[in-house]
Amino acid sequence: MTQKSFAQGSAFPPTKPGVLRLYNMRFCPFAQRTxxxxxxKKIPHEVVNIHLKSKPEWFLALNPLGQVPVLQIDDKIVPESTATCDWLDDVYSENRLQPADPYRRAWDRVLHEYIGKLITPFYGAVRSSDASEVESKSEEIKKHLQFYEEKLKAREDGPFFGGSKPSTFDFLLWPFYERLPMLPLLKDNPVLDIEADKIPTLTAWAKAMRELPAVIATSFDASSHVAWYKGHLSGAPDYDMFLKED
Ligand SMILES: N[C@@H](CCC(=O)N[C@@H](CS)C(=O)NCC(=O)O)C(=O)O
Structure with a gap:
């Protein structure tokens, strides 16, 4: 299957019985969760990348909201990143990602509910061209990182939120954390750095995350994120950026 994005007017790439498919966009943090x-979990699957500025008709028929990620297998279709992660964990139930302990699972849900306090100011800052607004959003991000720092530290069994191995929440948070270092580069302002020394537990978490083969396989470095976002902000994103295919 080509990694190039499918756009409006493209032919639907036929599905195969029993083969799990992810509709994806290579730079989407939500799809990165899936x-x-x-x-x-080393789940066999194929990936179909979607051109989100010119969506194929067959993709809109599948998910009228027009968003990725979407999982498909035979007649089953699951959109929404959190639903896809839980569904995969339930169906491929070896090596569970959701905590077995109900209290811990409840708190992972709480930590997930609060993720917007990171995502909203981050994308607000990315889109803003007002330097003082960007700095105040960066302060909001840092304040909320302290919240995650304290919660992770209190668990005392890291390096992951899941303990010695990652839980679903580690994978829900990671794509956004991975993108935080692009802000000072994008805005050319070192004040926007997340200041790793003030969040030592999260910094150790990020180091452990970066060593996971799953993270290595799905990550871009900060300068690649910057290159992508510059195109995205200009209104003409290159969904096939960095692909070596002809
Ligand atoms: N709540 C959704 C958000 C997914 C989302 O925002 N995906 C973006 C790409 S990063 C998208 O598909 N945008 C296309 C659009 O909204 O038209 C989830 O968690 O899966």
Whole structure:
């Protein structure tokens, strides 16, 4: 299967019985969550990348909201990153990602519910051209990172939120954490750095995450994220950026 994105007017790539398919966009942090679970659990699958500025008709028929990620196998279709991660964990139930302990599972849900306090100011800052607004959003991000720092530290069994191995929440948070270092580069302002020394537990978490083959397989470095976002912000994103295919 080509990694190049499928756009409006393209022919539907036929599905095969019993083969799990992910509709993806290579730079989408939400779809990266699903890819992390697929890679971590070594679940066989194929990937169909979607051109989100010119969506194929067959993709909109599949998910009228027009968003990735979407999983498909035979007549089953699951959109929404959190639903895809839980579904994969339930169906491919070896090496569970969701904590067995109900209290811990409840708190992972809480930590996930609060993720917007990171995502909203981050994308607000990415899109803003007002330097003082960007700095105040960066302060919000840092404040919320302290919240995650304290929660992870209190678990005392790291390096992961899941303990000695990752849980679903580690994979829900990671794609956004991976993108945080692009802000000072994108805005050319070192003040926007997340200041790793002030969040030592999260910094150790990020180091452990970066060593996971699933993270290595799905990550871009900060300068690649910057290159992608510059195109995205200009209104003409290159969905096939960095692909070596002809
Ligand atoms: N709530 C969704 C958000 C997914 C999302 O925002 N995906 C973006 C790409 S990163 C998308 O498909 N955008 C296309 C659009 O909204 O038209 C999830 O968690 O899966």
């Amino acid at each position: 890819r992390l679970v697929l890679e971590y």
